[in-house]
Amino acid sequence: MFKSLSLKVIIFGFIFTFFSSFGQSFFLGLFNSSIRETLGITHGQFGTIYASATLLSSFILIWFGKKIDDIGISKFAFYVIVLLAFSSFFFSKISSITFLFFAILLMRFSGQGMMSHTATTTIARYFTKSRGKALSTAWFGLSSAEFILPVLTIYFLTFVDWRSIWISISVITILFLPLVSFALIKKLNFDSREKMDRSNKKKENIKSWKRSEVIRDFRFYILGANMLAMPWITTGIFVYQSFILSSKGWGPFVIAKSFMAYSILSVITLFISGLLIDKFTSRKILIYMNIPLLLSSIVIIFFNHPNISFLFLGLIGITNGLANVLGSSTWAEIYGVRYIGSIKALTTALMVFSTAFGTALYGILIDKGFSIEKIATISAIYISIALVFLIFIRNKLNPVKI
Numbered sequence: 001m002f003k004s005l006s007l008k009v010i011i012f013g014f015i016f017t018f019f020s021s022f023g024q025s026f027f028l029g030l031f032n033s034s035i036r037e038t039l040g041i042t043h044g045q046f047g048t049i050y051a052s053a054t055l056l057s058s059f060i061l062i063w064f065g066k067k068i069d070d071i072g073i074s075k076f077a078f079y080v081i082v083l084l085a086f087s088s089f090f091f092s093k094i095s096s097i098t099f100l101f102f103a104i105l106l107m108r109f110s111g112q113g114m115m116s117h118t119a120t121t122t123i124a125r126y127f128t129k130s131r132g133k134a135l136s137t138a139w140f141g142l143s144s145a146e147f148i149l150p151v152l153t154i155y156f157l158t159f160v161d162w163r164s165i166w167i168s169i170s171v172i173t174i175l176f177l178p179l180v181s182f183a184l185i186k187k188l189n190f191d192s193r194e195k196m197d198r199s200n201k202k203k204e205n206i207k208s209w210k211r212s213e214v215i216r217d218f219r220f221y222i223l224g225a226n227m228l229a230m231p232w233i234t235t236g237i238f239v240y241q242s243f244i245l246s247s248k249g250w251g252p253f254v255i256a257k258s259f260m261a262y263s264i265l266s267v268i269t270l271f272i273s274g275l276l277i278d279k280f281t282s283r284k285i286l287i288y289m290n291i292p293l294l295l296s297s298i299v300i301i302f303f304n305h306p307n308i309s310f311l312f313l314g315l316i317g318i319t320n321g322l323a324n325v326l327g328s329s330t331w332a333e334i335y336g337v338r339y340i341g342s343i344k345a346l347t348t349a350l351m352v353f354s355t356a357f358g359t360a361l362y363g364i365l366i367d368k369g370f371s372i373e374k375i376a377t378i379s380a381i382y383i384s385i386a387l388v389f390l391i392f393i394r395n396k397l398n399p400v401k402i
Contacts, residue, residue, distance in 0.1 A: 023111015047363020
């Protein structure tokens, strides 16, 4: 399906999205109870710290992420790897609220932010006709992590100190990733590829928007509102999974085991969505993205049996599979790829910002006595409003041709 160099780019994206999981909320949320017990803080305090650190990381990402358009991808990837390794080691040293703030800041910026940004930007720029399949294959890395890591980590936490896990992550990152990156993308040159594309007369050219132009386009905000539903809602779910367990009266392993349903359906949806996007375009698929997420909110509102957790997370997994591919392909499809690094830095930063919002909102609502059912109702209302606006502009999402 992919040529030799193309396959290497795909593998690079797969590995980087896998390692981005260490800064993702589903993984950090597994250590929520351990950290709160160590520091003696409440759900709300943890959420406020998590949200503040995540918010700051999103602002840093807006500036630093656009450098991928100017720096060679190999060098840029190496900087990100070193940062992730250091961040993981720093996380193992949490001993105070101040340490917790900076540890989360570093993990959110390096893991969720820069690792995923590097992977998706590289693939979105390199591929054109098969962008959907390429992105879906690369995002399988994160889905694999979501399938493997929750149960594995919960198991390790029964007999290993949580700090030791983070030290191990740091060592694996710094020993494994530099060698892999050098072997896969050392010869990747986007400039020569862009010249080749421009010389191809059969290729339909579209305008490449600068970031300053994108932020003046009203469509960007409606698209963004829909894109951001998944991150802020699921971040709250993942970070406060212990609250959901206690609220529903479920056992400690229910959600961890349910992540398998989440991951399996994410993977299936990833591959299907990649094919659909290449055939029908992201613009036509986008409208269906958040419908499973809306259904998951309805499920958690009305049902309490532990087995419903599999359906709950499974539906979220479907939206996740769609969102992972659409979150990169849509921007490239509508706004072009010349400045995609700069645009993706902004959209990734907004995504990280939304996770900060979700964490803070969930923490505040939990401390105020809101049930998970009431929180899910708020989520469902947001999804519905954003979807209505998207329906109104669905015929105005075509790229500008030049």
